[in-house]
Amino acid sequence: xxxxxxxxxxxxxxxxxxxxxxxxxxxxxxxxxxxxxxxxxxxxxxxxxxxxxxxxxxxxxxxxxxxxxxxxxxxxxxxxxxxxxxxxxxxxxxxxxxxxxxxxxxxxxxxxxxxxxxxxxxxxxxxxxxxxxxxxxxxxxxxxxxxxxxxxxxxxxxxxxxxxxxxxxxxxxxxxxxxxxxxxxxxxxxxxxxxxxxxxxxxxxxxxxxxxxxxxxxxxxxxxxxxxxxxxxxxxxxxxxxxxxxxxxxxxxxxxxxxxxxxxxxxxxxxxxxxxxxxxxxxxxxxxxxxxxxxxxxxxxxxxxxxxxxx
Amino acid sequence: xxxxxxxxxxxxxxxxxxxxxxxxxxxxxxxxxxxxxxxxxxxxxxxxxxxxxxxxxxxxxxxxxxxxxxxxxxxxxxxxxxxxxxxxxxxxxxxxxxxxxxxxxxxxxxxxxxxxxxxxxxxxxxxxxxxxxxxxxxxxxxxxxxxxxxxxxxxxxxxxxxxxxxxxxxxxxxxxxxxxxxxxxxxxxxxxxxxxxxxxxxxxxxxxxxxxxxxxxxxxxxxxxxxxxxxxxxxxxxxxxxxxxxxxxxxxxxxxxxxxxxxxxxxxxxxxxxxxxxxxxxxxxxxxxxxxxxxxxxxxxxxxxxxxxxx
Numbered sequence: 001x002x003x004x005x006x007x008x009x010x011x012x013x014x015x016x017x018x019x020x021x022x023x024x025x026x027x028x029x030x031x032x033x034x035x036x037x038x039x040x041x042x043x044x045x046x047x048x049x050x051x052x053x054x055x056x057x058x059x060x061x062x063x064x065x066x067x068x069x070x071x072x073x074x075x076x077x078x079x080x081x082x083x084x085x086x087x088x089x090x091x092x093x094x095x096x097x098x099x100x101x102x103x104x105x106x107x108x109x110x111x112x113x114x115x116x117x118x119x120x121x122x123x124x125x126x127x128x129x130x131x132x133x134x135x136x137x138x139x140x141x142x143x144x145x146x147x148x149x150x151x152x153x154x155x156x157x158x159x160x161x162x163x164x165x166x167x168x169x170x171x172x173x174x175x176x177x178x179x180x181x182x183x184x185x186x187x188x189x190x191x192x193x194x195x196x197x198x199x200x201x202x203x204x205x206x207x208x209x210x211x212x213x214x215x216x217x218x219x220x221x222x223x224x225x226x227x228x229x230x231x232x233x234x235x236x237x238x239x240x241x242x243x244x245x246x247x248x249x250x251x252x253x254x255x256x257x258x259x260x261x262x263x264x265x266x267x268x269x270x271x272x273x274x275x276x277x278x279x280x281x282x283x284x285x286x287x288x289x290x291x292x293x294x295x296x297x298x299x300x301x302x303x304x305x306x307x308x309x310x311x
Numbered sequence: 312x313x314x315x316x317x318x319x320x321x322x323x324x325x326x327x328x329x330x331x332x333x334x335x336x337x338x339x340x341x342x343x344x345x346x347x348x349x350x351x352x353x354x355x356x357x358x359x360x361x362x363x364x365x366x367x368x369x370x371x372x373x374x375x376x377x378x379x380x381x382x383x384x385x386x387x388x389x390x391x392x393x394x395x396x397x398x399x400x401x402x403x404x405x406x407x408x409x410x411x412x413x414x415x416x417x418x419x420x421x422x423x424x425x426x427x428x429x430x431x432x433x434x435x436x437x438x439x440x441x442x443x444x445x446x447x448x449x450x451x452x453x454x455x456x457x458x459x460x461x462x463x464x465x466x467x468x469x470x471x472x473x474x475x476x477x478x479x480x481x482x483x484x485x486x487x488x489x490x491x492x493x494x495x496x497x498x499x500x501x502x503x504x505x506x507x508x509x510x511x512x513x514x515x516x517x518x519x520x521x522x523x524x525x526x527x528x529x530x531x532x533x534x535x536x537x538x539x540x541x542x543x544x545x546x547x548x549x550x551x552x553x554x555x556x557x558x559x560x561x562x563x564x565x566x567x568x569x570x571x572x573x574x575x576x577x578x579x580x581x582x583x584x585x586x587x588x589x590x591x592x593x594x595x596x597x598x599x600x601x602x603x604x605x606x607x608x609x610x611x612x613x614x615x616x617x618x619x620x621x622x
Contacts, residue, residue, distance in 0.1 A: 011414075013372060015376075017372060017375045017391065017411070017412065019383065019414070020387045025383070058369075058410070061370060062370070062373050065328075065347075068339075071339060072335070072336070077551050078329050078330065079329060082328075082329075092410060092413065092439060096407070096436070099369070099403060100328070101329070103322075103330070104551070118435075123434040123435055125403060125433075127484070127486075127487075
């Protein structure tokens, strides 16, 4: 399995268009040592030819432009090596990119019924993915299920199996009036396993809490891409009074008691741990910061755009 | 008035992610002489400090990133020199970028009631522009009206007046079930006049037909940015049988009898005429093509990303 991190920032990217925080101002002016990042996007392949997207970032057009492997390989009027998209929730930074794939390309989209309903039934824009019968084929994900990632055509089957792990949670802010049932699968994580190599990737860009079932599944992975949105719970309210905390935005912070650095220290050594979906305000983006050095000392990496992993 | 063309391609951009047409394949492989283009986006300013967007492209984050003048100028947590957005219709390539401006930035948006209703009432995503009371202030445009472009604050007033010209037309494909009344202002064009310099820009990126009232208003302009989407009416069906024609997509083609090259030849010499919103399939993108040379010979320019004009 080949894994490419095309984007490693949270919603808004880094720098964010209207942000004057220390990080954003610092990276714009080159005053701090930090790398610009586009919004969170991962793509995976088991054959280095056919690609499957994990979520669909608002920066997807730019991200495809930056990688020749994701571009059309022949002269057919409509062709793309992108076979499917798997959605982990309905956040704008995870779903808006679907609308950038609207140009008459047959596409398979994996999502829970809840996520599909939110984005498709509440946003008429998505009719652009139904310009002709069968343009987009939605495949339902259910919790604890396994699904083989493949394209619309049998010849586009992959060696990748996705194991779905429900993380509960609430609908995103823009859909807060959605029904709130017990088990709505608003957010999922996924473990991708390569049937040939046995390699296992854990993809968990949005996690509100870490419990024993999640730890159990993370323990089975070779590499985990994990929610690194915020350094601490008060990061946003401290900068902007009245803002929601990290946990209110359904992101477990990295630091502090009960943070991901603490709780995931129980994972076996040998698992490669990478923070991704990093908010522009997070001090780990500054490569000279104490926080950056600290998490590296704890055995964590920080995702950058362009990072590739083979499993 | 300073005018910047940040993006000059039609929806999908150039090259388009899933397109293997002669142009897209050619520009990717450098086989043809052509410049990549992001999706149609213009920004204007009368003081070179405060900026107003004409439409909001899906590539807006990348376009802002490419221009330091559009980036925050100080250390305030939230700040931007972008004061307003004026929408000419509800097409995805003209409106999706509003969702890229969702990060708690007070914004003024000028649109007809019809366009505002389509995008805001039919797409729950837009609740992100209403996270707090007064985040987005919508200003209604009516046909043949004049409006002074300004930001939310009196100190952000500009010397620019927008004169609205209704172009009729239908709602975009994704909203085809919208009510079809006689005068729905589905698409408008705008003439921007600088009260100090007297300079006049005509912005008409989507025009289905050219009639006498439109010719009359174009005649008053110093520069026109005009719909250059398709070279001829059959451009898409010829490449992809079953596709809608240019006119069915509400774009007057450039060439042929009744095309824009023909009908706008009646304009006085001295008006600077620039085609923009150019579809990836349009042969004028190839700078070695007969079509490219032809329209240049007819006194037209072809917009490129980064083009700046002072009026």
